[in-house]
Amino acid sequence: MAGIRMLLGVTVVLAVALIVNGSIQRVPVYMQEPREVHANPMQVLYNKYNARAQPHGAIPISDFANAQYYGLIKVGEPFQSFRVVFxxxxxxxxxxxKECGYSCTLKTRYDHNESRSYVKDGRDFEIRYGSGATKGYLSxxxxxxxxxxxxxxxxxxxTEEPFQWVLSRFDGILGLAFxxxxxxxxxxxxxxLIETKMLDSGMFSxxxxxxxxxxxxxxxxxVDSRLYQGEIAWTPLATRDYWRIPFQGLDAGQGNIFAECSRAIMDSGTSLIVGPSTEVAILAASVGATANPIMPGVYTVDCTKIASMPPVTITFGDKDYTLFPTQYVNVxxxxxxxxxxxxxxxxxxxTPEKLLILGDxxxxxxxxxxxxxNGRFGVAKLKGRKHAATIVATM
Structure with a gap:
């Protein structure tokens, strides 16, 4: 669900490595920024995490109004290739x-009649979000x-997608939650893959x-040890549904602003860090951001003042993770x-508790x-990045 940045398409190559019998195989994956602003993207995000109560158990679709990390998968025999968001x-x-209409015109469409390995299921499928629903059936x-x-x-x-997805560069979504x-x-x-023992370990990075x-x-x-330095800092999951961890606080120099948030969800499909409105408003004021008059909950920053903004420290697993303004402001x-x-x-x-989502x-x-x-989430410091974010053990 990638969150709320505005406009136009920049594509960044991302590689996917798969561990097969101890070797790494690389498949191209891409990071895309949007061609247009989607209608009410915050409403899409809202429905992603409220949909547990929706009919048919309909829950997860991401708000992909911002950067999208996607790559190729293949389905069927002979292969049909699709770009999916991870x-x-x-x-x-x-x-x-193939039965999807105009909204899928620019997408690759699956034709089960062309696949010798297709098996019919036929149960109705539906995912709800802000401006409509994505509907179809299982196969x-x-x-x-x-x-x-x-x-x-x-x-x-x-078979049915809202019009707002017509220009998106991804075809579908591949969920990596539980x-x-x-x-x-x-x-x-x-x-x-885990149950059939196709992987050396049931993890991805x-x-x-x-x-x-x-x-x-x-x-x-x-993992690829060439890409990080030091030890991986592990935090046990609070639940095995979303990637939900115990959360200890967020500080922009004035103490813990998010004291009422006890857990956070790690979500690669959300571009922003999303938290309760009151707490985010306090954070925005403390770093000098102002409310966007068009998009509720979104804040703008004076580009000339980024260098003077304070760092923001996020704490979980007894570790402080510090982001600098050039890292938490999107330019x-x-x-x-x-x-x-x-x-x-x-x-x-x-939701019963105040929800915090740590996105891209x-x-x-x-x-x-x-x-x-092992039901845990790990974080390590990046290797070779000029302005790498920091990790410090809490006292």
Whole structure:
């Protein structure tokens, strides 16, 4: 679900590495910024985390109004290739169906009649979000990650998409969260790979690019020690649904602003760090950001004052993770004009506890490891990045 930056397309090459029998195989993956501003992107994000109460267990679709990390997968025999977003905030795989109409015109569409390995399922499938619903039905077919094969993966063929996705460069979504939040309780591709012992370990890791033109990496089945330095700092998961961890605080120099947030969700499909409206408003004021008059919960920054803004320290797992203003402010030039947006947004979810989501504004500044086997989330300092974010043990 990538969050709220405005406009136009920059593509960054990202590599996916798969651990197969101890070797690393690389498959191109891309990071995309949007061609246009989606209608009410905050509403999309709101529905992603409120949808547990929706009919059909409909939950996870990301707000992809910003940067999208996506790569190629192959489905069927003969292969049909699709560009899918890797989203740790959802747990379903879906691709457009040949039966999908105008909104899928620019996308690659799956034709089960052309696949010799297709198996009919037929159950209705629906994902709800801000301005409509993505609908279709379940099917089964073989799925390929590079040389890795899931023999019979259940996924959704989408027959109806809202118009707002017509210009998106991705075809579908591949969820990397846990089976427990999957619509229809469908087993995820990662679960299949783990259960069939196709991987050395049930983990994956991200090295996300932070500037256009740089190369990143998604590794399925392990880590790449060449990309990080020092030890991996592990935090046990609070629950095995989303990648939810115990959260200890956020400080911009005036004490813990997020004292009422006890847990945070790590979400590669969200571009921003999203927290309760009141707390984010306090944070915005403390760093000198002002409310965007058009998008509630979004804040702008005077581009000439970024250098004087304070660092922001996020604490979990008894470690302090510090982001500097050049890392938590999104700077972009649109039609010759430079805009600076705060990488934090405010939103109140209809959940029992105040919800904090740590998206790509945080994740791209660290090497992150997602360990399904042991139910833990790992963070390490990046190697070779000029202005790497810091990790310090709390006292």
């Amino acid at each position: 989203d740790t905030g959802s747990a379903n795989l879906w691709v457009p169906s 089964k077919d073989q799925l390929f990650f590079g040389e890795l094969r899931v023999k019979e993966q259940t996924f959704a063929e989408i 089976d427990s939040i999957a619509v229809m309780k469908v087993k995820t591709p990662m679960s299949h 991200f090295y996300l690019p932070d500037v256009p033109g740089s190369t990143g990496e998604l590794i399925i089945g392990g 972009q030039t649109i039609l010759g004009q430079t805009q600076c947006m705060l990488g934090f947004a405010g939103m109140d979810f209809n 504004v945080f994740l791209r500044h660290y090497y992150t490891v997602w360990d399904m086997d």
